[in-house]
Amino acid sequence: MLKVIIKIFDSILNFIYPNRCVFCQEIMAINEEDCICKYCYTDIDFICDDEEPKLSVFSYDEKTRYAIFRLKYDNQKQYAKVFAKMMYYKLLKIDISKYDYIIYVPMYIKKKKKRGYDQAEVIACELSKLCGIPIENNNLIRIKNTLPQSKVSFEKRSENVKDAFYVKNPSRINNKNILLIDDIYTTGNTINYCAKELKKAGANNICYFTLAKTIYKKDLENN
Numbered sequence: 001m002l003k004v005i006i007k008i009f010d011s012i013l014n015f016i017y018p019n020r021c022v023f024c025q026e027i028m029a030i031n032e033e034d035c036i037c038k039y040c041y042t043d044i045d046f047i048c049d050d051e052e053p054k055l056s057v058f059s060y061d062e063k064t065r066y067a068i069f070r071l072k073y074d075n076q077k078q079y080a081k082v083f084a085k086m087m088y089y090k091l092l093k094i095d096i097s098k099y100d101y102i103i104y105v106p107m108y109i110k111k112k113k114k115r116g117y118d119q120a121e122v123i124a125c126e127l128s129k130l131c132g133i134p135i136e137n138n139n140l141i142r143i144k145n146t147l148p149q150s151k152v153s154f155e156k157r158s159e160n161v162k163d164a165f166y167v168k169n170p171s172r173i174n175n176k177n178i179l180l181i182d183d184i185y186t187t188g189n190t191i192n193y194c195a196k197e198l199k200k201a202g203a204n205n206i207c208y209f210t211l212a213k214t215i216y217k218k219d220l221e222n223n
């Protein structure tokens with residue numbers, strides 16, 4: 001009986017506040033849980049030719065940039081669930097049994113308090129629920145309140161995140177294989193410094209897994 005009531009309540013809620021496509025805001029049909037419309041599914045530039053240890057779901061273009069922007073700056077925390085599902089579909093194509101932990105590139109604690117959540121953490125938690133790899137929370141810490149990389153020139157991005165991370169409990173990382181999660185891969189400086197700290201703590205293999213990746217012209221020419 002309770003299940004029926006919850007279902008009716010959900011349907012009413014969905015009627016008043018319908019789910020919308022995370023990319024184009026199109027209203028989704030009731031019970032359409034993926035929250036990506038058919039048009040966007042065909043329009044998104046999914047990355048298919050990448051391999052471990054560097055994986056990304058889609059290219060970081062205008063369309064995906066707006067969706068990630070809304071997750072980060074427009075309080076659309078629920079987008080993380082949709083993005084985590086897209087990441088999970090990618091994991092279905094590889095052998096994940098070797099990974100001991102999911103770790104995410106963490107936000108500076110004061111910034112997280114101001115925003116109310118850390119988007120990489122929320123994505124990582126949702127992904128962990130889907131794929132079953134446990135999340136190693138609050139071990140990799142951001143100790144510097146760095147500027148957003150998008151606000152820093154390419155030349156200064158490495159300096160901006162240098163020495164920004166540390167591992168609180170290295171013994172838990174020693175000899176572990178890690179799936180390192182972040183939302184965007186652009187120059188790779190941020191995730192590289194995280195990996196460096198994890199390696200220092202004794203991590204075995206680290207696979208970068210980002211939601212979106214900037215595809216440079218030279219990458220396209222190489223393909």
Ligand SMILES: [Zn+2]
Pocket residue numbers: 021022023024025026036037038039040041
């Ligand atoms: Zn759409």
